Amino acid sequence: MTVALCSIMMLIVSACGSNSGSSSQGKISEDKFNVVTSFYPIYEFTKAIGGDDVNVINLLPTGVEPHDWTPRSQDIVNTSKAGLFLYNGAGLEAWVPNFLKGLDKDSNVKAVEVSAGIHLIDSEEEEHTHEGEEHDDHAHENEQHEDDGHNHGSIDPHTWVSPKSALVMAENIKNSLVEADPEHKTGYEERYGELKQQLEDLDTKFTEQLSKVSQKEIVVSHQAFGYLARDYGLTQHSIMGLSPDAEPTGQDIVKLAKLVKEEGIRYIFFEELVSDKLAKTLASEAGVETMVLNPVEGLTKEQLENGDNYFTLMEKNLQNLITALQ
Template sequence: MRRRLLSALLVPAVALAGCGDQAASGEKPEDGKFEIVTAFYPLQFLSERIGGDVVSVTNLTKPGAEPHDLELTPRQVGQIADAGLAVYIKGFQPAVDEAIGLEAEDKGFDAAAVVPLLPAGGEDDDGHEHSEAEGGEDPHVWLDPVRLATIAGKLAERLGQADPAHAAGYAERARALGAELTALNTEFAAGLKTCDRRELVTSHTAFAYLAARYDLHQVGITGISPEAEPSPQRLAAVAREARETGATTIFFETLVSPAVAETIAREVGARTAVLDPLEGLTDSTGDYFTVMRQNLATLETGLGCK
């Protein structure tokens, strides 16, 4: 049904694209800025930091909205068609994948295609690891600062190819951002080096990259999709592991209900805390670095780090 709805949107979107400020030929709008469309917040952050004041960035996912099930309006499809570059993560938002495939395939930058990915794994009701989808991969690469620094460099290269007049500036800003991300990685490594517990019990398995980078073990109540409902067996398995490992904190994320995490916490006598997967920015005064450092402080407290 979703594919049929999006396909129906693409017909009027073509007309909208023809009326846009930036033609498919690559002509720039009147303000001279190179236009980038991004699928959701972390990609908006990268594009704005690397692009600086020579780009105009449009984010398809509104602040505070859950991005997994984004549905596009005809206007948004037109924006994708008109953009000089469309930055997305393939497999994360099906509507965006389809629109880029049909309207802007030659102008798409898949951020997940330039770094090694982890399998979209989870755990079954008995706590055993399994692959959530045959051949599926985990899209949450931005939660690893090291991988994100690599993506920043590759995005700068792609922007330089699309907009050669500003290639040097893109590269310079990507290097500066990479240095900041390297420093953030150092902070996380130091902060999470010595902890009483290394089990990260989360409402959904968005933190595999963070866990792998800093030697934590993620225990997800649900899988990659935050809207999935865990079975009673899965809830029992997570509660059992939480008790066995002495977990004192069950982490839930900002854009979904904390009800399931609170249920587990009550059962094992733990508290809950927010761990933000940064799929959308909820505080307009913050940015990627602000939220990641809040996450680090939350982890240090919840895991008993010294």
């Protein structure tokens, strides 16, 4: 245990390196309504709803993890010229307040927090509940957070990972487009209806298939699956915190290894945009295997080339969860 633990702690620094991207994806169009999005899921939903009526620029470059990314000067220039700036909120993009202050004074861009209306999870309350009570699959269904959703530290920002929350986000995006560009309302409404149906179908699959699994505990590399766990009756245990550079302690690792063995957990989940070294070392220590569980924070270059999207990645997540939990 001592040697393995030392190896884990030596890996923490290398596992939590910074990701930085060079530039955003897209340029301002003179012929269409311009929308700037902060990261991939919002970009995909906006493209689906906007169709040919909008030009969508995604700030986060391909293959970059969003938690430690910051915008560049060109991003400020593009956003100043756009009609809408759509960001997740709930503390994901800590750079937003200063970013908005840096926009051109004559800019007419409207900033919209697309997680508005979702019952946000306070990770500290969640942790205390798990420590002090027996597990209840629905213990957090009614948790709400009434503050403004900006950079609260303990608030879980990973709303989009649950199809139920993604439905709220999609509706917020549609409403924002209709309000900002009413000329194309009919198209926005029609395409939103198609996206809504896709998300509802995905929600139904998660609900039906995860209700049948015998195991309910998942161990993940970083604490990105709180909404998915809450909405589909699972409990997540993470190696790192809400941000993938939140370092675990030696005690955290020992506790997790013990949990894995006691609960009969067979897989440690890792994700593509964050180093898998900690997950693999913990899996080795506990004598189990690793498997991908994707928080869909962005696409890798390979996924982009393969035509993957939010739905294909979430379908893969569901299949991997079933494999690990049945």
